[in-house]
Amino acid sequence: MALGNILILAAASLLWGVLLRNHGRTWFMLIASVVVIFWLQPALPIRGADFFTPLATLVLVVLTWFITADDETRKQRKNIIILLIVASVVLLLNLTRFVPTSFQLITASRPPQLETTLLIFLITGLTLLALSRLTRFSASFLTAGLVLTIGLFLLIKIPALSLWLSSFLRTLSGQSLTNVSINDFRWLGFSYVAFRLIHTIRDKQSGRFPSVDVGEFITYVIFFPAFTAGPIDRLERFIKDLRAPFAGLNLETFYPAGQRLLLGLFKKFVIADALALIALNDTNATQVTSTFWMWVIVYAYAFQIYFDFSGYTDIALGIAQLLGIKLPENFASPYLKPNLTQFWNNWHMTLTQWFRAYFFNPITRWLRSWQKPMSIPMMILLTQVATMLLIGFWHGVTWNFTLWGLWHGLGLFIHNRWNDVTKAKAAAWTTTPTKQAALNVSGILLTFHFVAIGWIFFALSSPAVSWQVILKLFGVN
Amino acid sequence: MNQPVKPLNVLIKGLLLFTLFNLVIAAWQPGIGQFSLYNALYPGRERLPFGENPKQSYNLSLFDLDAMFASHVIAGTPKSDDEFRVIIVGDSSVWGTLLKPEETLAGQLNADNLNACGKNVRAYNLGYPTISLTKDVMLLSYGMQYDPDLIIWMTTLDAFPLEKQTSTPLVANNEEKVRELASNYGLRVEADDPNFEIKSFWDKTFIGNRRAWADFFRFQIYGVMWSATGIDQFYPDRYERAQTDFEADDSYHDLTAPLSEDAPAINALETGFRVAGETPILLVNEPMLISAGANSDIRYNFFYPRWAYDDYREIMFALSERNDWVYVDLWDIIPANEFTNSAIHLTPAGEKLLAETLAPYIMEACK
Numbered sequence A: 001m002a003l004g005n006i007l008i009l010a011a012a013s014l015l016w017g018v019l020l021r022n023h024g025r026t027w028f029m030l031i032a033s034v035v036v037i038f039w040l041q042p043a044l045p046i047r048g049a050d051f052f053t054p055l056a057t058l059v060l061v062v063l064t065w066f067i068t069a070d071d072e073t074r075k076q077r078k079n080i081i082i083l084l085i086v087a088s089v090v091l092l093l094n095l096t097r098f099v100p101t102s103f104q105l106i107t108a109s110r111p112p113q114l115e116t117t118l119l120i121f122l123i124t125g126l127t128l129l130a131l132s133r134l135t136r137f138s139a140s141f142l143t144a145g146l147v148l149t150i151g152l153f154l155l156i157k158i159p160a161l162s163l164w165l166s167s168f169l170r171t172l173s174g175q176s177l178t179n180v181s182i183n184d185f186r187w188l189g190f191s192y193v194a195f196r197l198i199h200t201i202r203d204k205q206s207g208r209f210p211s212v213d214v215g216e217f218i219t220y221v222i223f224f225p226a227f228t229a230g231p232i233d234r235l236e237r238f239i240k241d242l243r244a245p246f247a248g249l250n251l252e253t254f255y256p257a258g259q260r261l262l263l264g265l266f267k268k269f270v271i272a273d274a275l276a277l278i279a280l281n282d283t284n285a286t287q288v289t290s291t292f293w294m295w296v297i298v299y300a301y302a303f304q305i306y307f308d309f310s311g312y313t314d315i316a317l318g319i320a321q322l323l324g325i326k327l328p329e330n331f332a333s334p335y336l337k338p339n340l341t342q343f344w345n346n347w348h349m350t351l352t353q354w355f356r357a358y359f360f361n362p363i364t365r366w367l368r369s370w371q372k373p374m375s376i377p378m379m380i381l382l383t384q385v386a387t388m389l390l391i392g393f394w395h396g397v398t399w400n401f402t403l404w405g406l407w408h409g410l411g412l413f414i415h416n417r418w419n420d421v422t423k424a425k426a427a428a429w430t431t432t433p434t435k436q437a438a439l440n441v442s443g444i445l446l447t448f449h450f451v452a453i454g455w456i457f458f459a460l461s462s463p464a465v466s467w468q469v470i471l472k473l474f475g476v477n
Numbered sequence B: 001m002n003q004p005v006k007p008l009n010v011l012i013k014g015l016l017l018f019t020l021f022n023l024v025i026a027a028w029q030p031g032i033g034q035f036s037l038y039n040a041l042y043p044g045r046e047r048l049p050f051g052e053n054p055k056q057s058y059n060l061s062l063f064d065l066d067a068m069f070a071s072h073v074i075a076g077t078p079k080s081d082d083e084f085r086v087i088i089v090g091d092s093s094v095w096g097t098l099l100k101p102e103e104t105l106a107g108q109l110n111a112d113n114l115n116a117c118g119k120n121v122r123a124y125n126l127g128y129p130t131i132s133l134t135k136d137v138m139l140l141s142y143g144m145q146y147d148p149d150l151i152i153w154m155t156t157l158d159a160f161p162l163e164k165q166t167s168t169p170l171v172a173n174n175e176e177k178v179r180e181l182a183s184n185y186g187l188r189v190e191a192d193d194p195n196f197e198i199k200s201f202w203d204k205t206f207i208g209n210r211r212a213w214a215d216f217f218r219f220q221i222y223g224v225m226w227s228a229t230g231i232d233q234f235y236p237d238r239y240e241r242a243q244t245d246f247e248a249d250d251s252y253h254d255l256t257a258p259l260s261e262d263a264p265a266i267n268a269l270e271t272g273f274r275v276a277g278e279t280p281i282l283l284v285n286e287p288m289l290i291s292a293g294a295n296s297d298i299r300y301n302f303f304y305p306r307w308a309y310d311d312y313r314e315i316m317f318a319l320s321e322r323n324d325w326v327y328v329d330l331w332d333i334i335p336a337n338e339f340t341n342s343a344i345h346l347t348p349a350g351e352k353l354l355a356e357t358l359a360p361y362i363m364e365a366c367k
Helices: A003-020 A025-040 A049-068 A077-098 A114-133 A140-157 A159-172 A190-205 A214-222 A235-243 A251-276 A282-287 A291-322 A340-346 A349-368 A376-395 A399-429 A433-459 A463-473 B007-028 B065-070 B105-111 B133-146 B175-185 B210-229 B266-276 B306-323 B348-363
Strands: B083-089 B119-125 B150-155 B281-285 B326-329
Touching (some): A003 A291, A025 A049, A025 A077, A049 A114, A049 A140, A049 A214, A190 A349, A214 A235, A251 B007, A282 A463, A282 B210, A433 A463, B083 B133, B105 B348, B133 B266, B266 B306, B281 B306, B281 B348, B306 B326
Parallel strands (some): B281 B326
């Protein structure tokens, strides 16, 4: 989100929190979130894509709600009203295609023809109707929803599939394929949307899904402060805040929210943006020749990505607090942690927790349930490497993200084994506060440098350039 | 006893302090540009900051002369007893478009290890990529504080037209400096020249002038990349070569043949000599591409029709003789294949040839 977007959203939330308090707060959050996903979607070279992409998000969210909601909730009349209102908002946005271009402020480019949107509504409505006519709601719908979401995720994240998708969409809209590129199609916020949808489907499968109406569900999935950069909240927790009466903003509630927002703005737009000028990237990776300066730009990247990401989290938390929603924390001084396990427990915490809950723990349980279980170290190696590889793939299915995932997966495994072997010795050695501090500081430095070197794979686009940077860091040219 | 924080009071006090801070900045106009991490934390830059694409060039255009010079190597190099200090002013050909710092005229002269008056010649590149004599005088005037032994002033006809004098953004944003030159040295400037960017009180506040402040801080940060890479401009793999075929057009601005001494901004040239005072100036008519393409009988190159340039050279000879200026006309010393993307931008080999041609004049300058 750009600074202007953030300030407008913060001002709107502040005004609502101060003036209207609990009156229509959930409606405000729902409608604002629907508008914001259209507003933030950047212009795309594929005709109409910047309108249809957020619309596809909404359709996917509604379908997911439909297959996860229980029969009683699904049949409630208020859901139809909510859906009609959401559809009206989308139609109103679509109608802005008829206003002069200078007044088309919500969408990045002129909205497409109304007929196509109406057709999408019709197809969605008919799908919902067909699903609702089924006398027995099959669990296979949940599996299908899961497959669809993961499939879409792969379509976007795997470069070859993205290129195919771009070509397909260009052909569909009658555009030339001459300049087709994997960057043609960018589905803003889909990574986070996908995580929330998978979370709800999996919770439904395990019987932990709370009863929510479609408005609450849409608000949860596309909640505007956290739409682009998280954190990934859990539905039960979010609904608790959403349903709790909100007494409105007073000085005591405004102060921490404002402080958090300002801190986030400072982290993102002052520190991170300044560091971005000198942080490692594909261009300067090849231009910097000395070891000293290579370390400087690697450090700059390590801190830039932290301040950028945690700044956005602070902004999201601050704006949400203005509306009485307390989103979960996402960062807790990760670079001050003395080992890699603790680093990952404090870096992008909601993502780590998500993977722990929906991948690491289930796969560990599954491996343990084998008739001839494998050795513990092998199990740890497998689960940690697989988890970190998946986190890497979440950022993009490329060789560099694969290497980044492997780097951290193996790092976590080595730390686990090292800790197992040396725990007793370390405890025996750290008999004084000085020794404890020395161990702690050396752990922090080692962990930070391990993570910083890992960021090289993350920041650059090719393993060859990453390797060159690593060689330069250690004085090998 | 700790008193509870009253957020509203904090907010009001914060706003008041911020307003006060803005007003103080607007009224005081601190010379923040004199503070620089260059020449302290990072090495000074070999040429004045200029860049439209900071992400690729690690450089950006500033209008604050203090900040520009504070980042230059000349500001961090105390003049030693055995240094014969040469400053070179001029346009983009001196600054060195498409050239690495060591390939520019100043860089090539330094590589030659010249001697003058028994001292080591050290050349400083004070060129700037816009063409205006007034801009040159302004930079020359600033450069005088670094005690040069010789000034090399590279000029070309396109720096003379009156309408180009103040339209270059560096001049337009430094009205006070130009007016100073007008009152102290008789530089001719219109009282109500519309090119000047006149700042209102609001424009001088921190908020009103935030772009300049941001640029200043960004420029300091880019010092890291300058130190790490030695890169201060974007070097494209390919560029369009200077034009050699032309329309049959002999127009030059709104001037007509023959060119008279009144038409070009000779006054700016004279001002430069007054600013230099006792310091000798080597006035050089810089080399340019002499085209052999279509209609080259009408035009020498993209910039000049033959009649205007021939007249200009005659005027320069006459002026130099009359004023006793040391003038060197090097207009045709570089072969056409040693020009890059413009009729005045040289290749490294072209710059080397130019440096070799100028070297004897520098060595004779102290006689």
